[in-house]
Amino acid sequence: MKIEQFFDKGLAHASYAIISEGKMALVDPARDPQPYYDFAAANNAEIVAIFETHPHADFVSSHLEIAQKTGATIYVSKLLGADYDHKSFDDGDELKLGKLTLRAINTPGHSPDSVTILLLDENGQQHAAFTGDALFVGDVGRPDLRESVGNMTAKREELARQMYHTTNNVFKKLNEEVLVYPAHGAGSLCGKNLSSDTFSTIGREKKTNYALQDMSEDEFIKTLLEDQPFIPKYFGHDVTINKAGAAGFEESINAVPRLENDAKLEEGILIVDTRPQAQYKQGHLPNSINIQEGGKFETWLGSIVGPHEQFYLIAENEAMLNSVIRKAAKIGYETNIKGALLTPANLPLTSENTDVEEFRINPDKYTILDVRNNGEVKSGKIFENAVTIPLPELRERKNEIPQDKPIMVHCAAGYRSAAAQSILEEEFNVPVHDLSDAITTFSKVTH
Known part of the structure; x- marks a missing residue:
């Protein structure tokens, strides 16, 4: 048995290859299939199965492309309503892979069509769980991404309730030594508290994961729903692409x-x-x-x-x-x-220069715009009187910003504020400045 994790840092996405006796299965493959072909060739293995734990919102999967090239079978829950050739893989369904057994467990909560793949070793013992976005290291999947997209839609409260039963009736009942292999790590927007560790065990998660602690159903729902990060514009789009299969x-x-x-x-x-x-x-x-x-x-x-x-x-x-x-x-x-x-040779527009020291002395001469996320602002403003609009909402909400004074934009380190300045400067009638990485020299206001 060989298990290989492929980790894409940009999307904090983890995918997996499982090999036994020359047969290889993939779980939640990324858009670029080449690393999986290379790994199969290096291990003299044949790709025979591809598992999609659910139709992903945050990246496009290569499951259809790989199946068309290799002849492998795609396995997904029947609830997904996949538009491509596949075999359903739901509670109790099993697939033999060499000496291993891969067993389906429906684990709704992040999505209504989520499946966890439980790996049984050659002795039939629980070895690992490929949990997709249902269970992460330190978290569970957010329940607010399927209210209007996918074959099945569900309100966030309904999915949070399903996640409560999934955690208690599935994950907590697995053997404590079972390895947890999730589809994401820290940096993903599919949850709010993901660890930088990319794998764990059920025993560790039962001890340290807030979502696996004992609490009432109502308390769990309230805890899970609060302070989730923003939803990028593309998430629903990718669910639709993955349901159909990408080019x-x-x-x-x-x-x-x-x-x-x-x-x-x-x-x-x-x-x-x-x-x-x-x-x-x-x-x-x-x-x-x-x-x-x-x-x-x-x-x-x-x-x-x-x-x-x-x-x-x-x-x-x-x-x-x-x-x-x-x-x-x-x-x-x-x-x-x-x-x-x-880069074109003719670049006619320039951005305002920022005099950080002048701003430090006279901040009241500016309308300060904080483009950090709501959760960051909730943990403490850097400037008490700042207007707060998260960067993903800025193009749609820019008219909420007063234009009676120059604008000073800031985020947490300078990347987002540069984007924000570029969004505003061409249309605004007052100068738009970017505090950039100088923001790190200002102290956060405590509440």
């Missing part, structure tokens, strides 16, 4: 139009400029947003830009351009790209 990864990337850097761009189409903020501030195009290439580019792209919104994509060099196209494809946004190009 091939490389063919989708290759279909993105590549433009010369002096190409005439169509007016009215959003431009996503991925260059470092210092370069962007020195010169950029009209109607552009600075979403910098970095560790969470795909999350912020899908949080700021809508899933049906076309955009041009600009990067500082060919390697960066290839990277951001691939990252856009991981969330199903490659078809939104009207054209991808390197």
Whole structure:
């Protein structure tokens, strides 16, 4: 038996390969299938099964592409209503993989169609649980993503109630030594308290996971629903893509139009400029947003830009351009790209410079805009009188910001505030400044 975890730091997504006697199964594969092909080849194994624990909201899966290439069978809950060829895999269903047995356990709560795959070793003993987004290290999956998308929809309170029964009737009853292999770790927006550890045991989770502690059903529902993070714009879009099955990864990337850097761009189409903020501030195009290439580019792209919104994509060099196209494809946004190009020579607009010391002395001369998430603001404002609008909501709520004074935008470290400045500066009649990473030199206001 061999179990391999593949971890994508950008989306904090974990997928798995399980091998026994030359047969290989995959659980929740990422958009790019190549690492799984390489792993199968390196281990002289044949991919025969692909498990989707549920239709994922935060990334596009390659399950259909892999099945079409290898002939492997896709296994999902019948509740998913999958549009592709598959076999249903629900409570009590089993699949033999070499000397191993993979058993389905329905675990609704994050989604109504969630399945956990319980791995039994060659002696029939419980060895590992591939829990998808139902059980994380330190958390359980949020219950508020399926109110309007998917084959089955459910209100958050209903799913929270289902999660209570899943935790008590399924996870708590597994053997304590069972390994927990979730689909996400810290940094994912599929929960609110995920650990940086990428695997655990049932025994550890029963001791340390807040959601597995003894509490009443009503108390559990209240605890689970409060303080969940924002929902990116693209989440519902990806549930729909994954229910249908996505097109091939490389063919989708290759279909993105590549433009010369002096190409005439169509007016009215959003431009996503991925260059470092210092370069962007020195010169950029009209109607552009600075979403910098970095560790969470795909999350912020899908949080700021809508899933049906076309955009041009600009990067500082060919390697960066290839990277951001691939990252856009991981969330199903490659078809939104009207054209991808390197930095144009003519960049007519510049951003306001920020005099941090002048602001430190005279903060009342500015309207301060805090674009951190609600949970961050709840833990303490940095400036008591700041207007608070989370970055993912800024394009829709910018009219709530007074324009009687210059604007000073801040976040927690400077990445989000750069994007926020770029969203506001072209349309506002007053100067828009970015406090950038200087925010770390200001103390948080305690409450």
